[in-house]
Amino acid sequence: MDVKEHSTRILAIETSCDETAAAVIGDGVTILSNVVASQTDLHARYGGVFPEVASRQHVEVIHAVVDQAMRQAHLGFGDLDCVAVTRGPGLVGSLLVGMNFAKGLAVSRGLPLLGVNHIEGHIYSLWLTEVAPAIRFPVLTLVVSGGHTELYLMSGHGQYQLLGATLDDAAGEAFDKVGRLLGLPYPGGPAIDEASERGNPAAYRFPRAVMEQEHGYDFSFSGLKTAVMRQVSQYHSPTVMPVADLAASFQAAAVEALVSKTAAAAAATGATAVHVAGGVSANRALRAAMTARLDVPVRVPPLALCTDNAAMIGAAAHFHFIRGRRDSLDLDVVPSLQLT
Incomplete structure (x- = not known):
């Protein structure tokens, strides 16, 4: 029996600020992989995130981060149901790197695209823990x-x-x-x-x-x-x-x-x-x-899910995906995106 009839596998990408992250999430609650390339040391000299430096660094590492996430999940792109990506809020240059990469994957692999609110991702980080079944x-x-x-x-x-x-x-x-x-x-x-x-x-x-x-x-x-x-x-x-x-x-x-x-x-x-x-x-x-x-x-959440990561983006995307939501390829980033 085809496993995909009973589960979702979502590749999620997060580049809202200074972490380049990719993860594969199963059924919205299972972390199949979660890779984060942090830029903290790079920005320490400025005492905060330098936007132009952040976006350039995303460009340099995003392909390797996504590739590592797929290898850790032991999946090919044909095993995925969707590509999810953070569309805001965040730094516009950083967001664009993730969005454009996600669109490229969606087109080349024939996968649906979903844009996710970064704040909603943080909220759904709790669904990636053992407490998820008890949430009411x-x-x-x-x-x-x-x-x-x-x-x-x-x-x-x-x-x-x-x-x-x-x-x-x-x-x-x-x-x-x-x-x-x-x-x-x-x-x-x-x-x-x-x-x-x-x-x-x-x-x-x-x-x-x-x-x-x-x-x-x-x-x-x-x-x-x-x-x-x-x-x-x-x-x-x-x-x-x-x-x-x-x-x-x-x-x-x-x-x-x-x-x-x-x-x-x-x-x-x-x-x-x-x-x-x-x-x-x-x-x-x-x-x-x-x-x-x-x-x-x-x-x-556990410490690894407190800071920015792509696993939380995949968890949030799952609940949109199973309700039938899909985004078109003209989806744009919104640096000041609101949740409500």
């Missing part, structure tokens, strides 16, 4: 990364209600900026997490943003970042700056903002569980605080 809607999802901090209520596959978002910096962006202020290496998130282990989170009382009623589930991190900058300016030499205490105190304030808003939204919506996804979901303090404070199950 509605689920509250906090997507927290270098470019996004958003709360979504998910009432079904493809059904999202945006409850809150950052009004200024994303949480991950704030971590990176504070990391630079403290002289920590890029990316700032992991560096602050590590430094915080040696610091006192109560050493400094940095502000927790309290939003007005109409912004009840929205976030703001610009004031927190400014408070850290002012504190750092009081030290005339980096050698006397208490980096660990500053990192721990900043992290405590950022985590409190994320947890308090999420807890309030979970209680108000009757969510069956809270999912935390995106790069910042790897933060140990955030994981611990969410689990301790919320009254519903808190689920986070």
Whole structure:
């Protein structure tokens, strides 16, 4: 009996920022391969992602990354049902590399094409874990990364209600900026997490943003970042700056903002569980605080699925594919693509 009668095999490509990634996903829940070529070291000298460098690097490695993903999956292109690719949000140059490569594959191999929202991919990273069979809607999802901090209520596959978002910096962006202020290496998130282990989170009382009623589930991190900058300016030499205490105190304030808003939204919506996804979901303090404070199950992806990857894009694409969605070859990238 033909296995394809009972399963889907989707090749997914992700190039929204500075990771060139490809994966093959079976039935939306099984990772047959997952390959990521990171550019972190390449961008460290700039203290952040340099868009032109990122897109050039994608061009150089994307063919090899896709080839490796197919070999790891032990499949040929004739075994695939679809090619999925991130169409946004992200850096326009980076997105175009992945989109054009995916279109070329779709045409040359006679495969359907599906464009996927990058944020939806992060949401579906939880479907690639052992908890997938236990997921019951509605689920509250906090997507927290270098470019996004958003709360979504998910009432079904493809059904999202945006409850809150950052009004200024994303949480991950704030971590990176504070990391630079403290002289920590890029990316700032992991560096602050590590430094915080040696610091006192109560050493400094940095502000927790309290939003007005109409912004009840929205976030703001610009004031927190400014408070850290002012504190750092009081030290005339980096050698006397208490980096660990500053990192721990900043992290405590950022985590409190994320947890308090999420807890309030979970209680108000009757969510069956809270999912935390995106790069910042790897933060140990955030994981611990969410689990301790919320009254519903808190689920986070494994570390390999927190940061940008193509497996999550393939998982999201599966649920569109089985409902019959297909995209035409005039599909374009949308750098500011919205999920709702």
